[in-house]
Amino acid sequence: MINFDGKCYSRFKDVPEQLLFHLTNLPVHTHHLLSFQAEFFLLEAHYFSIMAALRQSRVEIPMQYSLTFFKEQMQQLNDYLTVNTEIQCFSLKFYRTHNSTTDKTVSPICFVMQLHEISWESKDLNLTLYKDHYVFSNDYSNLFQTNASLRELGQVFAYENGFGAALLLNNHRRLVESTHGAVFLFHEGKIQTPALNEGAFNAVLRRALIDFLNKESEWEVIETEIPIFSIQQAQEVFLISSDHGWIQINQFRKKKFEKLISELIYKKFLIHLKS
Numbered sequence: 001m002i003n004f005d006g007k008c009y010s011r012f013k014d015v016p017e018q019l020l021f022h023l024t025n026l027p028v029h030t031h032h033l034l035s036f037q038a039e040f041f042l043l044e045a046h047y048f049s050i051m052a053a054l055r056q057s058r059v060e061i062p063m064q065y066s067l068t069f070f071k072e073q074m075q076q077l078n079d080y081l082t083v084n085t086e087i088q089c090f091s092l093k094f095y096r097t098h099n100s101t102t103d104k105t106v107s108p109i110c111f112v113m114q115l116h117e118i119s120w121e122s123k124d125l126n127l128t129l130y131k132d133h134y135v136f137s138n139d140y141s142n143l144f145q146t147n148a149s150l151r152e153l154g155q156v157f158a159y160e161n162g163f164g165a166a167l168l169l170n171n172h173r174r175l176v177e178s179t180h181g182a183v184f185l186f187h188e189g190k191i192q193t194p195a196l197n198e199g200a201f202n203a204v205l206r207r208a209l210i211d212f213l214n215k216e217s218e219w220e221v222i223e224t225e226i227p228i229f230s231i232q233q234a235q236e237v238f239l240i241s242s243d244h245g246w247i248q249i250n251q252f253r254k255k256k257f258e259k260l261i262s263e264l265i266y267k268k269f270l271i272h273l274k275s
Contacts (some may be wrong), residue, residue, distance in 0.1 A: 001014065001077060001080045001112055001114075001115065001263050002042065002110075002112060003021070003073050003076065003077045003112070003113035003114070004019055004110070004111075004112055004113075005062075005110040005111055005112075006073060008076060008077060013162070017174040018082070018094070019110070022097050022110055022172075023095060023096045023112070023166050024094050025095050025099075025108065026123060026145075027093040027094060027095055027145060028054065028057045028059055028094045028095060028096055028109060028120040028145065029050065029053045029054055029057055029092075029093070029139075029143065029144065029145050030091065030092070030093050030094075030095045030144050030145055030148065031046065031049070031050050031091070031092045031093075031144065032089055032090065032091050032092075032241070032242035032243040033046045033089070033090050033092075033242055034087055034088065034089055034090075034118070034205075034242050034273075035078065035087070035203070036086065036087050036088075036273070036274050037075070037076070037086070037089050038063075038078055038275075040071065040074060040090075041205075041273050042204050042214050042273075043067070043070075043071060044067060044206070045204045045207070045208065047067045047070060048201070049204050050070075051065070051241075052141050053144070054094060054109070054132055056140075056184075057107075057143075058098060058106060058144065058147075058274060059094070059106060059107055059108070059109045059178070060106045060107060060108045060109065061109070062108070062109070064113075068122075070092075073113060074090055074113065074115075077113055077114075077115050078115060087115065087118055087119075087120045088115055088117060089115070089118040089242055089243055090113060090115055090116075090210065091114050091115075091117045091243070092111055092112070092113050092227050093111065093112045094109050094110070094111045095109060095110055095111070095112070096108070096109055096159075097109060098108050098159070104191025107225070109228070111204075113118070114169070116243075117120060118243070118245055118271065119245060120246060121243065121245075122245075122246045122247070122248055122251050122262075122263060122266045123164075123246070123247050123248070124247075124248050124249075124259070125163070125165050125180075125247050125248075125249060125250065126162075126164055126186075126249070126250050126251045126252070126253040127163060127164070127165055127166070127167060127178070127249045127250075127251070128157070128158050128161060128163040128165075128166050128167070128181075128252075129167050129169070129228065129252075130153070130154035130157050130158065130167065130169075130179070132153065132157070133150050133153065133171055134168075134169055134171045134173075135147050135169070135170045135176045135177070135199040136170065136171050136172070136199055137170045137172060137185060137197060137198050137199040138199065139197075140201040141155060141170075141176075141199070141200070141201070142199075142200065142201060143194055143202075143214075144201055144203070147152055147168075147199075147201070149166050150168065150175035150219050152218055153170070153177045154168055154171045154178075154179040155179040155180075155190055158179060164180075164247075165178050165179050165180040165239065165244075165247065165248055165249075166178065166179045166227075167183065167252075169228065169230070170198050170199045171199075171249065172198075172225075173195070173226070173227075173228065173229065174225050174226055174227055174228070175194055175198075175204070175222075175226040175228055175230070176198050176199045176200050177194060177199075177200050177201055178193050179241050179249055180239045180241060180242025180244040181203070181205075181224075181239045181243075181244050182194075182200065182203055182205075182206040182239065182241065183237065183239055183241050183249070184209075184221075184237070184238050184239070184240070184262075185226065185231065185234040185236070185237055186219070186235050186236040186237070186238075186261050186262065187230075187233060187234045187235050187240050188235075189218075189220075190219065190221075190222060191213060191219050191220065191221045191222070192221075192222050192223075192224055192226055192230070193206070193210065193221060193222075193223055193224075193226075194223070195223040195224055195225065196223070196226060201221070203241060203242070204242075205240055205241065205242050206240065208273075209240055209269060210223070212268075212269055212272055213265070216267060216268070216272065217265070217268070217271060221263070230254070231255070233253050234255075234257065234263050235258050236248070236249075236258050236259060236260070236262045237252065237262075238250040238262040238265075238266075239258050246266045246270075248262050248263065248266075253258070
């Protein structure tokens with residue numbers, strides 16, 4: 001089931017051809033958000049994140065794109081489908097409907113919304129390092145779409161070499177994120193994660209976890225520069241994203257990690273999201 005710009009279709013081939021033509025363009029923005037029993041996690045924060053990304057992408061935002069509108073669209077799609085998992089992931093992709101011209105530099109947009117089942121049981125993976133290409137440490141890298149292709153390449157590299165996920169570096173050769181979400185390192189009672197000015201994707205779920213830990217836990221989160229050798233010094237490493245869930249890292253190179261703190265954080269944060 002697909003929600004294409006406010007109307008639901010059973011399959012992509014049911015979508016009118018003139019609408020499908022818009023999908024030949026690259027997405028302007030891609031966004032993922034979670035729901036639990038038809039309740040949407042952090043919906044307001046997601047909405048403001050979407051609007052900020054669209055404004056930064058210099059497109060014409062339709063007047064009907066309100067918080068209420070998107071909630072209704074997600075609810076409509078949710079009502080059409082029977083899902084078998086406790087938590088679902090909505091993906092939204094926004095496309096230009098026309099190419100920019102000298103007469104009309106700002107293009108109108110449309111969206112495609114799909115609902116996916118996702119397992120938010122914590123998963124264990126082995127990690128590798130992808131260094132064929134780098135994320136640039138600028139504000140534009142804070143948008144999901146900027147480095148989407150690079151994440152795909154890193155993911156293919158990881159799978160081809162027998163790993164579950166890959167770390168990504170910025171142009172200063174420092175840790176910035178992973179193919180499967182934001183990276184968090186636990187060491188000696190503190191948690192570190194790459195700062196946004198390092199080029200990390202400014203994910204709503206990443207921000208929510210940082211705020212939760214700083215307010216509700218005994219562990220301080222530090223957003224900072226992280227050289228790659230810090231991974232080897234960490235006691236625990238975990239990843240988080242709306243589309244991949246919560247991932248605890250077993251091993252990176254010869255370093256094996258513990259999982260006690262990350263498992264505890266996972267359980268507490270999930271309760272917090274559901275409350």
